[in-house]
Amino acid sequence: MNIRGGDSADQDTDRGTAVEFVYRLTAADFEEALRARARRTPAGRAQVLMGPLMAVVAVAVLSTLQQGTLPVWILTLVVCVAAVSWGTVRGLRTMAQRMSSVMEAYGQCRMVADDRGTVTTGERASSTIDWTVFREFLETPGHFVLLGGDRATSVTVVPKRGAREHADVDRLRALLDRHLKRR
Numbered sequence: 001m002n003i004r005g006g007d008s009a010d011q012d013t014d015r016g017t018a019v020e021f022v023y024r025l026t027a028a029d030f031e032e033a034l035r036a037r038a039r040r041t042p043a044g045r046a047q048v049l050m051g052p053l054m055a056v057v058a059v060a061v062l063s064t065l066q067q068g069t070l071p072v073w074i075l076t077l078v079v080c081v082a083a084v085s086w087g088t089v090r091g092l093r094t095m096a097q098r099m100s101s102v103m104e105a106y107g108q109c110r111m112v113a114d115d116r117g118t119v120t121t122g123e124r125a126s127s128t129i130d131w132t133v134f135r136e137f138l139e140t141p142g143h144f145v146l147l148g149g150d151r152a153t154s155v156t157v158v159p160k161r162g163a164r165e166h167a168d169v170d171r172l173r174a175l176l177d178r179h180l181k182r183r
Helices: 027-040 042-065 070-106 166-179
Strands: 002-004 019-023 109-114 117-121 126-130 134-139 143-148 155-159
Touching: 019 155, 019 166, 027 042, 027 070, 027 134, 027 143, 027 155, 042 070, 109 166, 134 166, 143 166
Parallel strands: none
Antiparallel strands: 002 126, 019 109, 109 117, 117 126, 134 143, 143 155
């Protein structure tokens, strides 16, 4: 990844296949992306299900080691799973807020994607990312979510509202389909 300041107009992008989106990322954008990742990827599902699963295991182990009535253990299980599930959802929301605060420095973003990758220019920073950095993408009703490779947990969010016209959404979808695996 190359990060530098300046205008992306002088950067080498293929204008014939390039598509441009202009947007300002919000915490809600990241929250939708993280929830979609949690639903559609094995790593996301494991992240969300690990807490409740561990609560079930802990209550099951304790119930075999301690004496107590069945209704007490059932109530304990329900309360533990509910609390851990709430914590997991709250954790996703907190992560989305933190990601949003990091991206505040970018301000309004202009993302240009072509066959080589993406060039994103913000008010104070810019980045150039080659398609090989990403492994796959998923699409929500309002966003494209680009997911990093096997060792990276990066999430790049491109809101569809940033398209100048509806055809740009279709062009970006086609570009992503050419270069990344759809999840």
